[in-house]
Amino acid sequence: MKPCAASSVFCILSFTFCLLTTCPAAAQETTNGFAFADFLLAPLRVHLLTAANEPAAHTTLTSNDVTRILGKVNRVWAQAGITFYLESLRIEPAANTEGFRENVKTNTDALMRLRPESSKATNVFHVYYLKQFGPNGICIRGINFVKDTASLRAVEGGLDEPIPRVTSHELGHALTLPHRQDVTNLLASGMSGGWLNEMEIKQARESAKKRDWIQPAPEVLRKANSTGKLWQHITHIPLDCDSTRLARRRVQELAK
Numbered sequence: 482m483k484p485c486a487a488s489s490v491f492c493i494l495s496f497t498f499c500l501l502t503t504c505p506a507a508a509q510e511t512t513n514g515f516a517f518a519d520f521l522l523a524p525l526r527v528h529l530l531t532a533a534n535e536p537a538a539h540t541t542l543t544s545n546d547v548t549r550i551l552g553k554v555n556r557v558w559a560q561a562g563i564t565f566y567l568e569s570l571r572i573e574p575a576a577n578t579e580g581f582r583e584n585v586k587t588n589t590d591a592l593m594r595l596r597p598e599s600s601k602a603t604n605v606f607h608v609y610y611l612k613q614f615g616p617n618g619i620c621i622r623g624i625n626f627v628k629d630t631a632s633l634r635a636v637e638g639g640l641d642e643p644i645p646r647v648t649s650h651e652l653g654h655a656l657t658l659p660h661r662q663d664v665t666n667l668l669a670s671g672m673s674g675g676w677l678n679e680m681e682i683k684q685a686r687e688s689a690k691k692r693d694w695i696q697p698a699p700e701v702l703r704k705a706n707s708t709g710k711l712w713q714h715i716t717h718i719p720l721d722c723d724s725t726r727l728a729r730r731r732v733q734e735l736a737k
């Protein structure tokens with residue numbers, strides 16, 4: 482595999498795609514031909530739960546980890562022309578931690594009870610990170626939980642670390658996708674693959690389009706141009722084009 486400027490996940494996925502389709506090119510194929518105008522931008526609120534007296538409910542992930550994880554998630558979801566931008570990062574004490582470890586063994590709603598009231602919101606996707614519970618991750622009524630200690634069986638062309646893959650998988654469920662137990666697939670259980678098929682891409686995009694809080698990239702660009710805000714959202718799109726380059730420049734200028 483040739484090295485490229487993008488991350489290894491991007492390259493690995495591109496490589497897999499090329500194997501499957503015998504296409505000659507590399508990185509761009511992970512977008513399946515989706516251009517900037519096709520991309521849908523979905524807000525994602527990331528919660529890093531803390532719990533002084535309950536290690537299982539306390540993540541040790543940092544904001545740098547979140548940046549890396551989200552970059553990989555977005556390279557996976559570029560296959561469907563969907564990008565998750567960081568609506569906000571909440572580092573916050575988990576609620577109702579007493580007895581969590583015991584309770585979660587019999588009822589996954591113990592996870593839902595960890596959600597701090599003040600950061601609940603509609604019209605965003607949520608992912609909560611904590612240290613330890615039964616499965617690698619779970620999507621409960623659209624709310625996602627992922628454990629720091631996730632582990633997966635490595636498959637050829639799969640992601641190079643479990644947490645971004647598990648996060649991407651749960652977001653697939655949040656976008657209505659069911660399991661599909663094919664070795665290299667994103668919706669396979671317990672494996673590192675990141676692949677989506679045509680039907681899954683269609684279904685996920687239709688689900689996204691039904692939510693009026695998920696916006697087409699050109700609409701976000703228009704608002705960014707008129708308000709001077711929202712440029713950050715566009716920078717999450719893993720494309721190198723005029724619009725994403727402009728957004729990155731604007732974010733750099735605003736940071737000065």
Ligand SMILES: [Zn+2]
Nearest residue numbers: 650654660670
């Ligand atoms: Zn699943």
